[in-house]
Amino acid sequence: MLDKNLIQMLRRRGIDRKRVAETCGLLDLKDPEEEQRSTLALVELSSDDELPDDPGPSTIEFDRDRIDQKRRDKLEKSVQKLRHVFEGSSRWLDFQDSQFRAALNCALRLMDIEGGLTPEAVERPKARRYFFPTASLEKNPTWRETINSLRAPRRRREDLGAWYARCPVRPVVFEDPGVLQLGQPLPGTNGEAAAEPVHIHLEHRISRRLLSRFQAQGFVYDDLSRACLTQTEGSLPLVYLLGRLCLYGHQAARLHEDLIAVCAEWIPPDTRRGPLKPIDKKKLSEDEAMRRLDEALLEADMSRITETRRQVLLSAADRDVHELHEHLKKQAESLESKVREDLTKAGAKEAENTRKLLEDLGKRIDERLDRLQREDATKHERARQRAVKAGPTLFDLDEPPEPIWDERARRERAAEKRAMEQRKAAIPREIQEEPDRIRQRYAVQTVRLEPVGIVYLWPEKG
Secondary structure (H helix, E strand, O other), X not given: OOOHHHHHHHHHHOOOHHHHHHHHHHOOOOOOOHHHHHHHHHHHHOOOOOOOOOOOOOOHHHHHHHHHHHHHHHHHHHHHHHHHHHHHHHHHXXXXXXXXXXXXXXXXXXXXXXXXXXXXXXOOXXXXXXXXXXXXXXXXXXXXXXXHHHOXXXXXXXXXXXXXXXXXXXXXXXXXXXXXXXOOOEEOOOOOEEOOOEEOOOOOHHHHHHHXXXXXXXXOOOOOOOEEXXXXXXXXXXXXXXXXXXXXXXXHOEEEEEEEEEEEEOOOHHHOOOOOOEOOOOOOOHHHHHHHHHHHHHHOOOOOOXXXXXXXXXXOHHHHHHHHHHHHHHHHHHHHHHHHHHHHHHHHHHHHHHHHHHHHHHHHHHHHHHHHHHHHHHHHHHHHHXXXXXXXXXXXXXXXXXOOOOHHHHHHHHHHHHHHHHHHHHHHHHHHHHHHHHHHHOOOOEEEEEEEEEEEEEEOOO
């Protein structure tokens, strides 16, 4: 933008041929502060030890290149850090598509829904599609709105029947199929929306509703099988006692929930010399035992287990639960102490971060109020100078001259100052109360341990 005085000079005098170079210099649109801003940006993106004492050439183009390079390096470091965080989260969560599908199928079976997730007939190299039993689910009116989340978005003011006819229920996938417009309605050859798959995940509306059955009532009612029998590899018969450990805090808030398992080598009751004990880690490591359990539950094959063997295991289930319950308690106590320590650290960290956040908020409010005060003082000084320059008039008052304010801006400015002053007055009290309240929220008040099932893995050999 051109300066107002420069525009008036050009209108009044025009461009003199003898002063073309000087006029071009006046029309130079380069910002004299551009170099200073680029240097400040370079300092912001770099640490003090990265900048040399002599920065070398300070042309604008050179500074821009350095800034762009620093930004690319900083972005690359951020991406690398996020990759490590993602890998750590994946290892901690240990999410597997096969187990996720098995859990959804189990929830559907508990609802007496026949069929479960049906895979499509077409074999795909990745992201095989599955179909929900929508015909059975839609018989329940409460499921209709949930099933509609698998359809393409409804158009504005579109009739419900026309929407159902235009957008059928789409299949689901459990991994990235490599489709850019995943889940979006695509125009088909006949003008209808193509059945693009929907990527279902843990936070999807359908999966949350199905999995909530296990968290809310799956471990209470008898529709969840407490005893399970299947086959496994190896030659040792194994028995697992599964338990759920829950830690509750203030107002019954669930702080932690975990499934724990105790694995033991199963011995017939008539030949036991004592109660069952956890299997020796030299015979079978904990990781290997859990791997066998996961694979056996997914396959659920007990075709070669005789009915006589099933009855023997079923009759021994009560005794096995009683003998392994003490070992389950010991494992739960060890896990509980570790979880309590982690919760205490998390509460202390969040409380400290909250305290720093409130202190920083108070400093920023002070800076903002000081800036508003300086701006008001500047405006009053300019108003006084205008009054002095204009000279005395018949309408002068004894009060100092007020700056020219827009009424709406004046009200908004006054309301902003009042709100910041009220917020600042409440910060000292919050610094005293909020950290303690956060620590109390992470404090464990009730611990509950309950056995949820017993699993027998009968060897395929021996």
